[in-house]
Amino acid sequence: MRRWLLISVPYLWLFVFFLVPFFIVFKISLSDTEIAIPPYTPLLDLSEGWAGIKDFFSQLDFENYRIIFSDALYVNAYGSSLRIAFISTLITLAVGFPIAYGMARAPKAWQPMLLMLVILPFWTSFLIRVYAWIGILKQEGLLNHFLMSFGLISVPLNILHTETAVHIGIVYSYLPFMILPLYASLEKINPALLEAAADLGSPPWKSFWQVTFPLSMPGVLAGSFLVFIPAVGEFVIPDLLGGSDTLMIGKTLWIEFFSNRDWPVASAVAVVLLLVLVVPIVLFQRNQEQLREREAGR
Amino acid sequence: MRRFSWFNATSIALGFAFLYIPILLLVIYSFNESRLVTVWGGWSTKWYASMLQNEQLLTAAWVTLRVAFVSSTLAVILGTLAAVVLVRAGRFPGRTLFSGLIFAPLVMPEVITGLSLLLLFVAVGFARGFWTVVIAHATFSMCFAAVVVQARLYDFDKSVEEAAMDLGATPVRTFMQVTLPIIAPSVISAWLLAFTLSLDDLVIASFTTGPGATTLPMRIYSQVRLGVTPEINAISTVMIGFVTIGVLIASYATKRSSARRERDLRTAEAGGT
Numbered sequence: 367m368r369r370w371l372l373i374s375v376p377y378l379w380l381f382v383f384f385l386v387p388f389f390i391v392f393k394i395s396l397s398d399t400e401i402a403i404p405p406y407t408p409l410l411d412l413s414e415g416w417a418g419i420k421d422f423f424s425q426l427d428f429e430n431y432r433i434i435f436s437d438a439l440y441v442n443a444y445g446s447s448l449r450i451a452f453i454s455t456l457i458t459l460a461v462g463f464p465i466a467y468g469m470a471r472a473p474k475a476w477q478p479m480l481l482m483l484v485i486l487p488f489w490t491s492f493l494i495r496v497y498a499w500i501g502i503l504k505q506e507g508l509l510n511h512f513l514m515s516f517g518l519i520s521v522p523l524n525i526l527h528t529e530t531a532v533h534i535g536i537v538y539s540y541l542p543f544m545i546l547p548l549y550a551s552l553e554k555i556n557p558a559l560l561e562a563a564a565d566l567g568s569p570p571w572k573s574f575w576q577v578t579f580p581l582s583m584p585g586v587l588a589g590s591f592l593v594f595i596p597a598v599g600e601f602v603i604p605d606l607l608g609g610s611d612t613l614m615i616g617k618t619l620w621i622e623f624f625s626n627r628d629w630p631v632a633s634a635v636a637v638v639l640l641l642v643l644v645v646p647i648v649l650f651q652r653n654q655e656q657l658r659e660r661e662a663g664r
Numbered sequence: 665m666r667r668f669s670w671f672n673a674t675s676i677a678l679g680f681a682f683l684y685i686p687i688l689l690l691v692i693y694s695f696n697e698s699r700l701v702t703v704w705g706g707w708s709t710k711w712y713a714s715m716l717q718n719e720q721l722l723t724a725a726w727v728t729l730r731v732a733f734v735s736s737t738l739a740v741i742l743g744t745l746a747a748v749v750l751v752r753a754g755r756f757p758g759r760t761l762f763s764g765l766i767f768a769p770l771v772m773p774e775v776i777t778g779l780s781l782l783l784l785f786v787a788v789g790f791a792r793g794f795w796t797v798v799i800a801h802a803t804f805s806m807c808f809a810a811v812v813v814q815a816r817l818y819d820f821d822k823s824v825e826e827a828a829m830d831l832g833a834t835p836v837r838t839f840m841q842v843t844l845p846i847i848a849p850s851v852i853s854a855w856l857l858a859f860t861l862s863l864d865d866l867v868i869a870s871f872t873t874g875p876g877a878t879t880l881p882m883r884i885y886s887q888v889r890l891g892v893t894p895e896i897n898a899i900s901t902v903m904i905g906f907v908t909i910g911v912l913i914a915s916y917a918t919k920r921s922s923a924r925r926e927r928d929l930r931t932a933e934a935g936g937t
Contacts, residue, residue, distance in 0.1 A: 462679075619779065
């Protein structure tokens, strides 16, 4: 009895405030604009019995999905979101790997302190950290000022409001999510393995590619998913750093909802985004489960 | 004793420079007399003074703190329950769905979570404002709280709980007097995490808020879109300061409690032999 009560409280909460809302989004994505704007007329009227159910299905409308797939704007937004997220994830991996490697090889006494320093920026506001880059990247900003005063460039670089700025923003904001899982898997590698490889005549770079990197694969995968999945739906970074040419799907949804006030299309955009992300999310969860099993098995 | 190699030290230094220089510049320029980012007009605290006179900013800050306090408390209660269920309740019907529901909000894009919650509130006719933001924040941060507490529950020795039950303690009493004190550090860090997640959130709050419940990130966002204003640098610096102090206190507390635990353990071992 008590066990049942214990389970039901968090279960019901998530059911009502996480799962049910998705069904509502799905339902509204299938409605006409006039019906979907409040006040709602109940679409599914069970009091009318079978006729009500039939009515419900006859009212279903895939118009919003047709709009999304026939308009190049939306298709491009999905495409560029996936492309930007993918490239940014690769850069984050390239930037994060040496840092995580350095931390894992640092003196043991230093490691808690280094970890703390990686986590600390994560505790300061995401919005503020993205905002800080505006002052750095804009034409009369600090980066151009710096480069020009050293004579490296003569004309200010145009970085803010380009896709490059979005990449920089994503790499910067999500770097801790990459470093932490990488560090966790690199730190576990037994140094004896590398010593053995060296004793057997392997040069350091070869040991790295044949021993260290394969063994850090769980961290590489976990970090990449943790960066890629939220980056696809990112809103703040493309909005503040990217220009009007950089269209990402999170921003499109936001505009559709807040500026165009087209709730059904916004819902349809959300449903398709969710479908696009289902594969990476499922892969990520499977990867996490395997990690947990391996941990438990040791 | 391991030492830093040249390569490792360089990559760590460059990495941390990348992470910290933007934040540092923000703090420095919050003390700039000039309105321009590139022109250094000398030290000044005038942006702090004008921030303190910005009624809208202060109201928003107060709303944000209240939302964060209530939602993180709710999130920790729900998240701890969820963690206990996941680790201790064994098999029950719908367990897979439950663990999926705990996991999904962690990676769900904020625009989807925000939109779907808003549509729920509209569908049931719930007036939007303070409480809808609280519910939204509690929902996604309870999942983070559950993950943090779960890790600690996996670690600890179940036999302590069993001993308490054998001695006649009720499950509730066992939880309150045995389990909770043991997992307390993780509950506290879960609360802090939920609190900062709530302070930080722009997207979900924008979707679920209503009249009179504009949060600080929303206010900052609308000002930032109009251009860089030094006032925002000032309030950002204040927030960074609070967070840094909070994290330092928390890490000091955990270090002390883990040191105490180790000492207790050693005393217990010495007593046993």
